Amino acid sequence: xxxxxxxxxxxxxxxxxxxxxxxxxxxxxxxxxxxxxxxxxxxxxxxxxxxxxxxxxxxxxxxxxxxxxxxxxxxxxxxxxxxxxxxxxxxxxxxxxxxxxxxxxxxxxxxxxxxxxxxxxxxxxxxxxxxxxxxxxxxxxxxxxxxxxxxxxxxxxxxxxxxxxxxxxxxxxxxxxxxxxxxxxxxxxxxxxxxxxxxx
Amino acid sequence: xxxxxxxxxxxxxxxxxxxxxxxxxxxxxxxxxxxxxxxxxxxxxxxxxxxxxxxxxxxxxxxxxxxxxxxxxxxxxxxxxxxxxxxxxxxxxxxxxxxxxxxxxxxxxxxxxxxxxxxxxxxxxxxxxxxxxxxxxxxxxxxxxxxxxxxxxxxxxxxxxxxxxxxxxxxxxxxxxxxxxxxxxxxxxxxxxxxxxxxxxxxxxxxxxxxxxxxxxxxxxxxxxxxxxxxxxxxxxxxxxxx
Ligand SMILES: [Zn+2]
Numbered sequence: 351x352x353x354x355x356x357x358x359x360x361x362x363x364x365x366x367x368x369x370x371x372x373x374x375x376x377x378x379x380x381x382x383x384x385x386x387x388x389x390x391x392x393x394x395x396x397x398x399x400x401x402x403x404x405x406x407x408x409x410x411x412x413x414x415x416x417x418x419x420x421x422x423x424x425x426x427x428x429x430x431x432x433x434x435x436x437x438x439x440x441x442x443x444x445x446x447x448x449x450x451x452x453x454x455x456x457x458x459x460x461x462x463x464x465x466x467x468x469x470x471x472x473x474x475x476x477x478x479x480x481x482x483x484x485x486x487x488x489x490x491x492x493x494x495x496x497x498x499x500x501x502x503x504x505x506x507x508x509x510x511x512x513x514x515x516x517x518x519x520x521x522x523x524x525x526x527x528x529x530x531x532x533x534x535x536x537x538x539x540x541x542x543x544x545x546x547x548x549x550x
Numbered sequence: 551x552x553x554x555x556x557x558x559x560x561x562x563x564x565x566x567x568x569x570x571x572x573x574x575x576x577x578x579x580x581x582x583x584x585x586x587x588x589x590x591x592x593x594x595x596x597x598x599x600x601x602x603x604x605x606x607x608x609x610x611x612x613x614x615x616x617x618x619x620x621x622x623x624x625x626x627x628x629x630x631x632x633x634x635x636x637x638x639x640x641x642x643x644x645x646x647x648x649x650x651x652x653x654x655x656x657x658x659x660x661x662x663x664x665x666x667x668x669x670x671x672x673x674x675x676x677x678x679x680x681x682x683x684x685x686x687x688x689x690x691x692x693x694x695x696x697x698x699x700x701x702x703x704x705x706x707x708x709x710x711x712x713x714x715x716x717x718x719x720x721x722x723x724x725x726x727x728x729x730x731x732x733x734x735x736x737x738x739x740x741x742x743x744x745x746x747x748x749x750x751x752x753x754x755x756x757x758x759x760x761x762x763x764x765x766x767x768x769x770x771x772x773x774x775x776x777x778x779x780x781x782x783x784x785x786x787x788x789x790x791x792x793x
Contacts, residue, residue, distance in 0.1 A: 369572055463645050463780035464566045464652065497606045497641060504638040505783065534603040535629030 357383075409480070411473050412438045412456045421445070421454060428452045430487040432480065434506060436460050436494055444492065452490070455480065460493055460502040472502075474509070481513055488516045495522045495540070556616040560584060561630060563668070564607050565648045569595065575605060577624065578652060579613065582665045586655040589615050591624040601627055608644050608672055620657070640676045645780040647671060647688060653773045654696040664695040682762065683752040689765045690747060698772045701725030702748035714742040720764055722771035739764055 353361065357379060364375040382390040406412070407419035414420075421427070421441075431452025435441045441454050457472040469475075481489065489510045493499035503519055510517040523541030524533055533541075562581040570576035573595040579587055594601045604611065604627055614626040651668070655661065667688060674684040693700060703712055706725035712718070717738040718726035729738030743760040752758055 461642075461783065463783060464649055465568065468783065495603075497608060497644075500637065501641040501645065501783075504641065507638075532600070534600050536603040536606060536609055539629075 410441075410454045410456055411458060411476065412441055412454065426451070430485060431490065432484075432486045432488070433490040433492050434477070434503075435492045436499065436502075440492065440494075450490075457493070457502070460496075460498045461505060462498050469505070474506075477506070478509060481510060481515055486515055488518060491517060491519045495537075554616065554618045555622070557581075557584065558614045559612040559626075560614070561665070562611050562613045563672075564605055564609070564611070565651055566607070567591075567605060573599075577605060580651060580655070580665060580668065581613065582662055583660055585659040585661050586651070586657050587615075587622060588620060588657065589613070589617070589622045589624040591627070594624075604629060607648055608641070610669065637676075640681070642780065642783045643675050643681050643685065644672060645783065647675075647685070649780045650689065650692055650769070654692055654698075656696075661695050664691060667691045682758050686747065686752055686758070686761045686765055687750050689769065690750070693768065693772070698768070700747070700768065702744045712741045712744050714740070714745060716741045718744065720744075720768070722768045 353376075360379045361372065361375045364370055364378050365372065367375075370378070382393075400415075403415040404413050405415070407414040407417070407422055409418050409422040412419055412421070416423075428451055431450075432455055433441075433444065433450060433452055434455045434457065435444065436457050436459060438456055441456055444450050444454075455477055459467055459472060461467060461469070461472065480486070489506070491503040491506055493502045493506075507517040507519070521544070523537060523544060524530065525537075530538065560581045560583055562579045562584075565578045565580050565586070567575045567577040570590055573593050575591040575594040577589050577591055579589055581587055591601055591605055593599055594605055596602075601624075610630045612628050612630045613624060615622045615624045617623050647668070671684050671688040675681040678684060690700060701724075704710065704725075705712065705718070706721065706727050712726060717729040717740055719729045719734045719736075719738050720726050726739070726744060739760050740756075743757045743764070746752055746754070746757045747761050747764070752761055
């Protein structure tokens with residue numbers, strides 16, 4: 351079937367969404383046209399507004415339409431605790447399932463010299479200003495458990511410790527419900543290296 | 551001629567990987583017999599993929615792949631033997647070593663000796679207090695394997711033997727020439743350093759410093775005068791060093 355030019359454009363545009371191929375995009379387009387025009391209008395309005403207004407929080411670098419995001423401006427959080435994550439999604443995950451009530455810093459990536467991502471691209475000048483000026487006691491390094499994530503954590507830990515501040519790394523190893531036999535070698539090796547005493 | 555290849559359980563390392571399509575990884579690997587190769591690991595980014603934790607730099611792997619021409623498909627990967635946990639600054643140095651390999655290795659040029667050197671270098675930088683001697687030896691052997699061998703025993707023009715007590719100027723394209731304070735700037739490089747590098751005995755402090763400066767210039771010249779980004783990451787650790 352050959353669609354009208356406008357429908358074709360819509361289908362094409364929907365394909366920018368992750369995991370959406372041509373078939374799915376076409377199904378979405380017809381669904382919106384057939385049964386959900388109001389929701390679609392709202393979607394297009396919010397999308398437009400969000401793309402214009404949402405920038406970066408000047409304090410933690412997560413997405414925010416205000417100069418400082420709600421987490422950074424909340425009064426009931428512990429300003430002496432700073433958690434470094436790679437993405438806004440990581441920040442949201444920690445917010446929603448842990449009891450963490452400190453502050454955040456979002457790198458928007460990790461050190462990856464072979465992709466041209468160095469300290470400047472991760473906003474580490476901004477990070478340095480924060481740890482030097484905000485009276486932080488502990489920096490929690492919650493970068494991912496990949497080689498790049500580890501290297502990033504190490505690099506940050508050196509920056510933090512040079513300034514007499516405690517740096518901690520989130521624990522890593524065997525996942526909950528994980529049977530050892532099925533855990534990959536890299537994870538298992540790390541879990542053995544980072545073993546700890548059993549609390550009795 | 552394009553032929554379909556099928557390789558089973560080849561010792562290999564991941565040098566670099568990036569996302570490919572939704573859930574796959576495009577991996578630049580260094581195989582013992584295949585040299586540098588590009589393989590796609592399909593589905594490696596799916597949450598339940600067992601390959602995900604494994605397909606990382608610095609983990610000794612056995613990989614199986616098949617494919618035609620430039621891009622092959624990874625069919626299996628398993629850890630080979632002991633995994634040396636590379637941590638901290640060793641990882642940053644490892645990035646530099648990988649960046650060097652990606653610069654100098656051509657696809658499908660078998661380099662089994664260099665592969666062994668690479669494997670040992672990774673172990674050394676993870677375990678040794680001072681990684682610099684191992685790094686210099688790796689750089690020297692990498693240049694040698696990829697057609698840029700340093701000339702360390704004889705002068706470029708005259709062919710005269712290098713003398714430990716003499717000083718030289720090293721030209722990246724041709725080799726050492728006698729250093730002449732009236733014609734050359736800087737302090738040149740000592741014959742002792744050239745010979746130490748040739749024999750891979752790098753222990754003295756001055757020798758190491760000179761060897762580092764020499765390697766830096768030669769690598770810069772042969773990598774299209776492109777600065778290697780990862781070099782700057784661990785340099786800050788010893789800002790006093792003339793790195
Ligand atoms: Zn914020």
